[in-house]
Amino acid sequence: MIGDLGRYLAMDGYAAFVWPAYGVALAVLGALAWHSWRRYRASTEALEKLQHEFPTRR
Amino acid sequence: MISRFANPARFMRISTTALPWCGWLTLAVVGLGLFLALVTTPPDYQQGESVRIMYIHVPAAWMALSVYLFIAVASGVALVWRHPLAEIAAGAAAPIGAAFTFVCLATGSLWGRPMWGTWWVWDARLTSVLVLFFLYLGYIALVNAFDEPGRGAKAGSVLALVGVVNLPIIKFSVDWWNTLHQPASVMRLGGPRIDPSMLTPLLVMAAGFLLLFLTLLLLGMRAALNERKALALRLNSVPAPGAAARRERPVPAQSSLR
Numbered sequence: 024m025i026g027d028l029g030r031y032l033a034m035d036g037y038a039a040f041v042w043p044a045y046g047v048a049l050a051v052l053g054a055l056a057w058h059s060w061r062r063y064r065a066s067t068e069a070l071e072k073l074q075h076e077f078p079t080r081r
Numbered sequence: 082m083i084s085r086f087a088n089p090a091r092f093m094r095i096s097t098t099a100l101p102w103c104g105w106l107t108l109a110v111v112g113l114g115l116f117l118a119l120v121t122t123p124p125d126y127q128q129g130e131s132v133r134i135m136y137i138h139v140p141a142a143w144m145a146l147s148v149y150l151f152i153a154v155a156s157g158v159a160l161v162w163r164h165p166l167a168e169i170a171a172g173a174a175a176p177i178g179a180a181f182t183f184v185c186l187a188t189g190s191l192w193g194r195p196m197w198g199t200w201w202v203w204d205a206r207l208t209s210v211l212v213l214f215f216l217y218l219g220y221i222a223l224v225n226a227f228d229e230p231g232r233g234a235k236a237g238s239v240l241a242l243v244g245v246v247n248l249p250i251i252k253f254s255v256d257w258w259n260t261l262h263q264p265a266s267v268m269r270l271g272g273p274r275i276d277p278s279m280l281t282p283l284l285v286m287a288a289g290f291l292l293l294f295l296t297l298l299l300l301g302m303r304a305a306l307n308e309r310k311a312l313a314l315r316l317n318s319v320p321a322p323g324a325a326a327r328r329e330r331p332v333p334a335q336s337s338l339r
Contacts, residue, residue: 066307
């Protein structure tokens with residue numbers, strides 16, 4: 024079982040290329056998603072605060 | 082029809098419902114795609130297990146091109162009809178496109194080393210994709226280089242439209258020049274030349290990346306709209322009684338909103 028997992032992780036000798044490829048994609052797209060979410064939350068909170076302080080006349 | 086949906090207030094309403102759906106669907110489809118790509122698909126008869134890089138590399142490359150095309154179309158709409166939502170859509174798509182292009186280049190390099198014996202080669206396909214990456218960075222820098230968001234977006238739109246010339250160069254570079262990169266095997270006349278056991282995970286991952294793009298686009302557009310609305314509020318609103326005494330009003334500058 025553990026041998027199977029080890030063999031799978033070794034990717035037939037290509038582990039040093041396959042896993043970094045998936046790692047790079049996860050890191051870059053994950054960081055972008057995290058940053059986008061943070062910016063969205065921050066902008067929503069900032070807007071709500073402003074709308075509370077400066078109510079519009081609509 | 083475009084103008085019906087391109088109203089910022091209506092966009093905010095629709096995207097409030099669409100955003101969670103897009104987000105969860107992205108996680109589900111990317112999760113399924115990763116399972117298929119890493120577990121169920123067979124190794125290639127020539128490339129062995131290294132072929133699994135394809136399930137990231139190829140969808141990222143498709144997205145790199147498609148997102149640029151999206152930016153160019155949105156820029157055209159922004160320039161011709163002066164629609165602020167098109168401008169915002171183009172601006173929000175650019176970092177996503179740049180990220181996909183970077184992933185495409187990095188995974189391509191990691192795939193090239195074992196298969197071609199080199200991390201990088203200045204052939205037509207690789208170089209034109211690198212140019213695409215710099216076009217994305219140039220667009221982002223230009224859009225943010227002006228104090229007034231409207232002017233930056235206009236300059237960026239022109240750059241985005243000029244850069245479209247790079248897209249057919251990327252697509253046909255493998256046919257026009259003698260490249261180390263292989264020619265198309267999925268999007269070609271006469272149908273895909275790839276086994277269904279590999280085509281299915283590839284298409285699932287592509288769908289996952291497309292959904293990821295939509296989710297991040299909605300998030301980015303909503304954030305940009307919030308920021309513009311906040312700027313307009315700070316510049317134009319009359320402070321509520323009581324709030325005025327506590328807060329010093331900002332110096333009225335030129336409004337960035339048309």
